[in-house]
Amino acid sequence: MTVVYISRIPDASNLGEFPPLAQAFREDFSSGNWPYDIGDDPSFFSAQALGGPVTWGVCRQDVRNQLIVGDVVVFFAVTFDEARINGEYKFIGALTVRQRIDMNEVFGEVSGIRYDQYLNLLVRPSGTGWEHFEPALPPDHWHDDWMWRICDHTGYRKVMFLQSGGNHRRGDPLVTAGIPTTFAPNYIVFSTDPEQSLVLNDPPLIAAWQRGGELEEWLDTHVAKEIWSLTLAYSHRDHLRTRNRQQPHRQAWADPPFPRDDWFQKLRQATSGLKDP
Numbered sequence: 031m032t033v034v035y036i037s038r039i040p041d042a043s044n045l046g047e048f049p050p051l052a053q054a055f056r057e058d059f060s061s062g063n064w065p066y067d068i069g070d071d072p073s074f075f076s077a078q079a080l081g082g083p084v085t086w087g088v089c090r091q092d093v094r095n096q097l098i099v100g101d102v103v104v105f106f107a108v109t110f111d112e113a114r115i116n117g118e119y120k121f122i123g124a125l126t127v128r129q130r131i132d133m134n135e136v137f138g139e140v141s142g143i144r145y146d147q148y149l150n151l152l153v154r155p156s157g158t159g160w161e162h163f164e165p166a167l168p169p170d171h172w173h174d175d176w177m178w179r180i181c182d183h184t185g186y187r188k189v190m191f192l193q194s195g196g197n198h199r200r201g202d203p204l205v206t207a208g209i210p211t212t213f214a215p216n217y218i219v220f221s222t223d224p225e226q227s228l229v230l231n232d233p234p235l236i237a238a239w240q241r242g243g244e245l246e247e248w249l250d251t252h253v254a255k256e257i258w259s260l261t262l263a264y265s266h267r268d269h270l271r272t273r274n275r276q277q278p279h280r281q282a283w284a285d286p287p288f289p290r291d292d293w294f295q296k297l298r299q300a301t302s303g304l305k306d307p
Contacts, residue, residue, distance in 0.1 A: 051079060052149055052166050065107035065120060065233060069166045071150035072105070072220075074122075074229065082143045084125055084229070087136075087150045087217040088164075091179045093281050094216040101127045102290060103220070104261050106270055107233060108279065119237035119246055119270055121257050123229035124297060125220035126290065132213035133160075133180055145217070152176045157201025177204065182212040226290070228297055237270065245269040256300035260286065260293065 055075045059066045070076055071088040086094060086103075097103070105122035136145045137155055146154065149166040152173065164172045173179065177198070178191040186206055194206040204211040221227050236254040237246040246269060248254050262268050265284040272280050286293050 049165060051076070051147070054079065055149060055166060064231075065109055065122070069150060069164070070148075071166075072218075073148050073150045076148040076150065080144070080147055082145070082148075083128065083222045084220045084227075085145060085148060085150060085218060086220070087148075088152060088173070088179060090281065091214075091216060094218050095183075095214065097127050097130065097216075097218055099127050099130065100290070102226075102293070103127065103218075104284075106236075108239075108270075115241045117239035117246070118235055119239070120233035121230070121236050121253075121301075122233050124227070124294070125229070126223070126226035127218055128221040129219040130215040131217050131219060132215045133217065134213060135215075136217055145219075152180050153204075159201055159203035160198075161200040162195070162198065177206070177211065180213055180216065181206070182214045225294060228294065228301070230301060234301070239271065244273050245271050253300060253303075257297075260297055260300065 055066070055070055058064070058075060059068065059070075064074070066075055067089070069088055072084050072086040074084055076082070077084040102124055104124045107120045107122050108117050109120075110117045131145075133153055136151070152162065152164060153160045153176070154163040155161075162172060162176050164176075174195065175188065175192055177195040178188050181191065181204070183191075190206055194204070194211070198204065234251075234253050235249065236251075236257055237248045239246040248258055261284055262270070262282065263284075264286045265282045267282055270282070271278045274280070
């Protein structure tokens with residue numbers, strides 16, 4: 031099980047025009063009704079809009095590469111005020127990994143689901159190969175390390191992918207150091223089984239942070255206590271934040287001593303007074 035974060039960027043203005051689904055996402059994002067990540071990754075908005083499962087395919091490739099089918103990912107969100115003096119942490123939900131697929135499969139048909147319509151993409155087919163494409167963001171916000179995020183790293187260093195990505199011409203096959211590049215099966219598809227998934231429509235506030243403090247302070251509420259006891263209580267650290275100011279929101283790994291189904295049952299009980307989507 032991992033504990034992961036969605037870092038919501040408060041200001042989504044002046045980011046340009048988008049295709050219809052991306053524009054709808056941008057409007058929902060800007061409303062502040064739900065703490066989406068600015069690139070819809072993980073794809074909570076796309077999943078809801080398109081009626082498919084939540085997927086994860088852009089950020090934290092180091093975590094995605096380690097996940098296996100059956101793992102549970104727990105999601106928290108952090109939002110900051112404009113001056114980044116105060117931060118609020120909310121519990122989003124938890125999802126079980128159902129599949130690991132690569133970009134070839136994303137642009138095929140996996141169980142009849144059109145993942146190629148999702149917003150959390152880094153490439154799309156073009157010509158005899160591929161082109162860099164991130165539909166939720168304007169081009170000047172695209173990731174320079176896009177190839178590193180979706181390709182097999184075996185035998186390569188990150189700088190090689192940065193060079194290859196920078197030199198890639200739209201429509202050409204992906205090549206690194208003169209060798210055809212293989213996609214990694216690290217586009218994560220989560221289960222939609224209600225016994226193995228929980229996403230809250232109104233995520234509860236569970237912790238707060240103020241500038242100058244290293245760690246967040248958890249609220250003295252029933253739901254906050256229960257969520258902590260089901261997640262960080264079984265982790266190598268007891269806070270969402272780390273003491274590393276450069277990377278305060280690294281993932282934490284947890285290993286509860288009871289079966290996954292029992293864990294989800296306890297989680298549903300802890301959040302039973304909250305609204306699901």
